[in-house]
Amino acid sequence: MRAVVYRETGPSSVLTLVERELPEPGPGEVRIRLVRAGVNPTDWKFRTGTMNGHDEVTPGQDGAGVVDAVGPDVEGFGVGDRVWTMLAQHGRAHGTAAEHTVQPVEHVVHLPGDASYDLGASLGVPAVTAHRALTCGWIGPRRLGPGALAGRTVLIAGGAGAVGNAAIQLARWSDATVITTVSSQEKAELARAAGADHAIDYTAGDTAARILELAPDGVDHVVEVAPAVNVDLDIEVLKVHGTLAIYANNGGEDMTVPLRAAFSKNLRFQFIILYTLDRGLLAAAAEDVYAAVEVGALRVGEDAGLPVHHFALEETAAAHDAVQDGLVGKALLDIAVD
Structure with a gap:
């Protein structure tokens, strides 16, 4: 799979596009084929400041896509489910600036059927x-x-x-x-x-x-x-x-x-x-956000006050720079066709 990584902290030039083996989910985890990934200020701030002990990091806390593999002891998710992520790179080396990500189920939320992947990747942070x-x-x-x-x-x-x-x-x-x-x-x-x-x-x-x-x-x-x-x-x-x-x-x-x-x-x-937010508070937020998305109360796009700016996966550095420079709206990485 294709993934964007950095092996040292610094400016956006440390980001490179590489090929990596497809990861497999472990107990309590699912693998997601990502369609969109969100870019947040926290991504460039982490990139400039810390590796958290990892030799290689794929940035990105937020993304949306389809579950394509399920690990042991997973309940509530199956292959083909549309989902969005939160805290995808927290405590882990690899986040959402990649074609696939493996996540614990507590960091994965169902995406209602009529919600776009643009919206799903804009939710998390x-x-x-x-x-x-x-x-x-x-x-x-x-x-x-x-x-x-x-x-x-x-x-x-x-x-x-x-x-x-x-x-x-x-x-x-x-x-x-x-x-x-x-x-x-x-x-x-x-x-x-x-x-x-x-x-x-x-x-x-x-x-x-x-x-x-x-x-x-x-x-x-x-x-x-x-x-x-x-x-x-x-x-x-x-x-x-x-x-x-x-x-x-x-x-x-x-x-x-x-x-x-x-x-x-x-x-x-x-x-x-x-x-460091309590898991119960994260779960309550995920449930309420899901409910808001389901009834159309959370939206993205110019008519919702949040213009969307699309970047290819190989343009992740440019997306980081745009967010760091105060981009008005939401930066998203287009990883796959909807």
Whole structure:
């Protein structure tokens, strides 16, 4: 099979296309013939920083395709099943930038029959992160769906990004009012296409004042991509007992929190990374994401606010560079014909 690998960390030039033997699934694993693979910021960040003890790494956490082999002791999956992956390269040498990948069943989710492989390969990191970001402030069942966020107002920073897009769609599916911040009119249009009720250009005017005009009592929940630069704004616009969910470090590595302001509102700060997330939370996210996809509440494409950019497998380096350079939309590797 063809696979993209790197044997040392560094720029995208360390990525090479090679031929490798077809892997066989072990107990509790399935092999997937991949049709699409998603490219996320975490892919280029891993490539530049760590090998995790492996001699050779195939990048890629997300992908979609068809199960073509099943290992011993596997239940719930069979040859021919359409599926998507999450955390495919976590703790393993080989992810989804390849024609086949072998995955434990806990990292594999069924893809509803009418959902595209483009959508399936776009779910993993963005949708599961968005799910956790929207549910982390709850006491009780951490689930999304119609009515789950009714009466709540959610502020989503960076609504034109992949996680922001998924968060908008999942929040609207759950009946929240969604406000998002963006950096241009083009991105505002994408956020509205995703379902945002209000899109605010944070480069013009008093962003906090504009948010509070829309939500005079404050917002219930913030999904934050750039906490180092936005924490003061977030605290200002959050309600008492609100939650600030932080999933990235865009804009700086260090965050200074005004303690008295945070204390006075009894705020909750929740930091999010998928790689150490409890398995039960991952499973709950997978179930809710499946349900959202099944009813058409999660989509990709220009009309869903997430333009799709296709790259051939041999163009993986270019896809990594595009994502690193701030590509607006979703980068996908075309690995096989649908």
